[in-house]
Amino acid sequence: MTIENYILKNGPTLSGKIIEFYKNSGASDEAIRKRISRVGNTIFKIKGFFKNNQTFLYHKDQYNTDIFYTSLLFSIKTDAKKHYSIIIALDYHKGYMKKDNLASYSFSPVKNLKTHKSFLNVINDLIRLNIIYEEDEYYTLSPLFSESSSNNFNYYKAIELSEDLLANHFFNYTRSIGLISYNKGEFHSEFCKFQFGFTAPSYISGILKNDKILQPAFILADFLIGSNNNESSIDFFIQKIKIIKSQTKNNFLPFLITDVVTTEALKKLKENGIIIGFVDKIFGNEYTTLLESLISIVTNAGAVLKSHPEAYLDLLNQLNRLTEGKTNNLRGDLFELAVGYYYSNYCQSLTIGKKANYNGSFKDIDVYAVFQEKLIVCECKAYKAKIDLKKIEDWISNKIPFIYKSIKQNDNDKTIIFEFWSTSGFTDEAINLLEDKKKSLKKYEINYYSEKDILIKAETSKTKKITEIMKEYFVNQNV
Known part of the structure; x- marks a missing residue:
C-alpha cells in the first residue's frame, strides 16, 4: 500500500503511525523515512512541533474537512502536549483569554529554558496553523478545535472575573494568616521561568531552606473556576510543577484553587503533592454562591439588566x-x-x-x-x-x-x-x-x-x- 493510499484510507496521521504500519511489513526505519520524504505532491506536511520530530501528513483533498481537524487535534493531544495544554485552556475559558494571562494555564516557560520550547514559540505555532487567533488583547480559539463548547465571550468574561476575584481573595487570605510576606503577592507572574496566576514569597518555618543566607520559599497558585475539572484541564499544572521540581532546589508550596474536580483528577493532584484549595472550604458556601451569581449575571448581563435588574443589585450587595x-x-x-x-x-x-x-x-x-x-x-x-x-x-x-x-x-x-x-x-x-x-x-x-x-x-x-x-x-x- 502506498503512503497516499494509507492516508486516504486511514485519514491524516503522524509519520510515527506510518512507520509503525510499514515496519510490520518488514521494512526498515530508514527505508520508510525515505518513502515519507518522497511522497508526491498530493500529500502535504505539518512539522516542527510534534515529539520525536514527527510530521503530520494529509492528502490535499482532506484539507479543511472534519477528518483533517479531528486528526490534527488528536495528534496534538498525543504528541504535542504543550500545544494541547493551550487549546485546553482556551476551550475551558470558552474560546478566549487575555494574552497576558494565558501563559499561566500552560506548562511552557515564559523565559528561555534549555530543551523546552518557549510559550511564545508554542503560541506562534498555533497561530501559524490557524488554531488560535489574536483579537486585540485576547487569544481566541478556532471553534474547529473546540472539544467541549462553542466560543462565548460573555461567559469567558464571567469566568475571568471570577478567577480574578478569587486570586485577590487568596492573596488576602494567605497574607492575613501570615503565610506570605504581606505586600509581596503578584498576579500572573513568573517563578522559575514559568508563569502562575499568583506567586508570593514565604518565610514560614518548615518550608524555608536551611541556609546561612535566608532564602524565602514561595507560594504558587493557579485558579480554575466554572467547569468540572477533569484530568485534561488540570494536567498543565501538574506538568508545570514536575518541570520546576526537576529544575530548581527552591522550596515552594503549589496550590490549585478550584470549585469541582473529578475523582481521577483529585487523585492525580494528590499524587503529585499539590494542595487542592476548594473554594467552599476556604471561603465558605456563601462565597461559592457569590461566584455562581457573578458568572450567571455577567454571562447574561443584557437580558438580566432588562428583565431582572434586581439581580444586579443583589450581586453588588453580596x-x-x-x-x-x-x-x-x-x-x-x-x-x-x-x-x-x-x-x-x-x-x-x-x-x-x-x-x-x-x-x-x-x-x-x-x-x-x-x-x-x-x-x-x-x-x-x-x-x-x-x-x-x-x-x-x-x-x-x-x-x-x-x-x-x-x-x-x-x-x-x-x-x-x-x-x-x-x-x-x-x-x-x-x-x-x-x-x-x-x-x-x-x-x-x-x-x-x-x-x-x-x-x-x-x-x-x-x-x-x-x-x-x-x-x-x-x-x-x-x-
Missing part, C-alpha cells in the same frame, strides 16, 4: 458584604453593568460585552443599547488615573471607525452615538481633542462623561437606585 466593601479588580467590569443598568430603563434592547465584527476582525463593545431611532455604543472605564490623550486618540481614530463600519455593513440607518464613560475623568489634552471631534464629526455623534457628568445623569434618571450605585461603587462623591 460583593459589598463578602469582599469588605471593595470590588477589587472587578470594579471596571462591574462599571459596564452599571452603565448598562442606567440604559436598561430607556432602550429597547441591551447587550453587554458585544463583539463588533468587520472583515473577520473584532473589537469589544462594552455597552450596546438599541433605541427606536438610535444606537448608543459605550466605552466604560473605571480607572484610578484620568483617561489620557493617547487612549482617546485610539478610541476616536481606530475603535470608533471600526465599530461604525461594522454597524453600517448591516445597512443600519439609525443615528449612532459613541460615548466614553470615565469615573476618573479625562486629562486636559484628552478633553481638548474630544471637544474638537465632538464639533467636527458628521457621520456619527460622540459624547463623554466624567465624574460629575455621570452623577448628573444618574440623578436625573428614571431609576434613583443608579445614583446610589454610582456613588457607592464607582464615582468619588466629592467631585
Whole structure:
C-alpha cells in the first residue's frame, strides 16, 4: 500500500503511525523515512512541533474537512502536549483569554529554558496553523478545535472575573494568616521561568531552606473556576510543577484553587503533592454562591439588566458584604453593568460585552443599547488615573471607525452615538481633542462623561437606585 493510499484510507496521521504500519511489513526505519520524504505532491506536511520530530501528513483533498481537524487535534493531544495544554485552556475559558494571562494555564516557560520550547514559540505555532487567533488583547480559539463548547465571550468574561476575584481573595487570605510576606503577592507572574496566576514569597518555618543566607520559599497558585475539572484541564499544572521540581532546589508550596474536580483528577493532584484549595472550604458556601451569581449575571448581563435588574443589585450587595466593601479588580467590569443598568430603563434592547465584527476582525463593545431611532455604543472605564490623550486618540481614530463600519455593513440607518464613560475623568489634552471631534464629526455623534457628568445623569434618571450605585461603587462623591 502506498503512503497516499494509507492516508486516504486511514485519514491524516503522524509519520510515527506510518512507520509503525510499514515496519510490520518488514521494512526498515530508514527505508520508510525515505518513502515519507518522497511522497508526491498530493500529500502535504505539518512539522516542527510534534515529539520525536514527527510530521503530520494529509492528502490535499482532506484539507479543511472534519477528518483533517479531528486528526490534527488528536495528534496534538498525543504528541504535542504543550500545544494541547493551550487549546485546553482556551476551550475551558470558552474560546478566549487575555494574552497576558494565558501563559499561566500552560506548562511552557515564559523565559528561555534549555530543551523546552518557549510559550511564545508554542503560541506562534498555533497561530501559524490557524488554531488560535489574536483579537486585540485576547487569544481566541478556532471553534474547529473546540472539544467541549462553542466560543462565548460573555461567559469567558464571567469566568475571568471570577478567577480574578478569587486570586485577590487568596492573596488576602494567605497574607492575613501570615503565610506570605504581606505586600509581596503578584498576579500572573513568573517563578522559575514559568508563569502562575499568583506567586508570593514565604518565610514560614518548615518550608524555608536551611541556609546561612535566608532564602524565602514561595507560594504558587493557579485558579480554575466554572467547569468540572477533569484530568485534561488540570494536567498543565501538574506538568508545570514536575518541570520546576526537576529544575530548581527552591522550596515552594503549589496550590490549585478550584470549585469541582473529578475523582481521577483529585487523585492525580494528590499524587503529585499539590494542595487542592476548594473554594467552599476556604471561603465558605456563601462565597461559592457569590461566584455562581457573578458568572450567571455577567454571562447574561443584557437580558438580566432588562428583565431582572434586581439581580444586579443583589450581586453588588453580596460583593459589598463578602469582599469588605471593595470590588477589587472587578470594579471596571462591574462599571459596564452599571452603565448598562442606567440604559436598561430607556432602550429597547441591551447587550453587554458585544463583539463588533468587520472583515473577520473584532473589537469589544462594552455597552450596546438599541433605541427606536438610535444606537448608543459605550466605552466604560473605571480607572484610578484620568483617561489620557493617547487612549482617546485610539478610541476616536481606530475603535470608533471600526465599530461604525461594522454597524453600517448591516445597512443600519439609525443615528449612532459613541460615548466614553470615565469615573476618573479625562486629562486636559484628552478633553481638548474630544471637544474638537465632538464639533467636527458628521457621520456619527460622540459624547463623554466624567465624574460629575455621570452623577448628573444618574440623578436625573428614571431609576434613583443608579445614583446610589454610582456613588457607592464607582464615582468619588466629592467631585
